[in-house]
Amino acid sequence: MNSDWDQRLREHGFRITPQRQLVLEAVERLRHGTPEEILIEVQRTASGVNLSTVYRTLEVLEDVGLITHAHIGHGAPTYHAVDEELHIHLVCDTCGRVSSAPGEIAKSFVEQLRSDHAFVTDISHMAIHGECESCFGVLGEDLLRSI
């Protein structure tokens, strides 16, 4: 686990609690987790922890820069530790499978957004939707709005 996680919290005026440690460890162990999944993981060690605590803790851990979240679809967001390699989620709208791609593949796109639109992009925050190899062609041409 990130060795100075407690420092990070203290620096920002937050207290160190077992719940905060457990949630952070759960996120790191799961690598990808929704609040609900994180709760279940935490409850393997501490069954008394509450869902609302998980929500509040995820917010705090994100505030201090220990974790991030990404929106993969219509449902709950997915949390990651920041020491995970930055990646993009590719979601197939036909079969629903989620795969990952390294963040660097968006490098030129991100640079273009910066130069042409003065916009600094967090490319991993929102998943990319479309259709994966094995489903190719299932969506009609005009339903899949490619460029």
Next chain:
Amino acid sequence: MNSDWDQRLREHGFRITPQRQLVLEAVERLRHGTPEEILIEVQRTASGVNLSTVYRTLEVLEDVGLITHAHIGHGAPTYHAVDEELHIHLVCDTCGRVSSAPGEIAKSFVEQLRSDHAFVTDISHMAIHGECESCFGVLGEDLLRSI
């Protein structure tokens, strides 16, 4: 309005109803609208229309390829007519403002996803998050996960 909207519905085995016409017109008039906003627009002409009808109708209109939706943030999705020019939503995570960029700016990114990951991308489906020009620098470096 798309002149053959009723044909489209009939072809797919759906019936023509006043509600479906009104919802489609509302989406076209608003250009960007959440289900709630679309309901309000529809109710300007037909106050009896129900929210659940709007949801069911949006699903049908999307099925037959007359509209699409995009996820802009944590809240409700935004619906567009498909004859709108394909565009990407840029959301500033600091000030919350949403701007649009032409879909073509993602062309090389989309082509790379296709060649390297065999993934056919619908780039407009999910907004792109980051920080806009006027807010630049407010987010800490490690909070804004750029590449």
Next chain:
DNA sequence: GTATATGCAAAGGGTTTGCACGGTT
């Protein structure tokens, strides 16, 4: 000792569903 964090329960937004009625075909 004091302020912050937690657990619990209730409320909130957004969306879906079951059912009886009404409208389209």
Next chain:
DNA sequence: AACCGTGCAAACCCTTTGCATATAC
């Protein structure tokens, strides 16, 4: 006449909030 679509209300998922209690500092 048969079936599909609608309105209404209830249920649903995910998340936030108020409040009393417990805990870190």
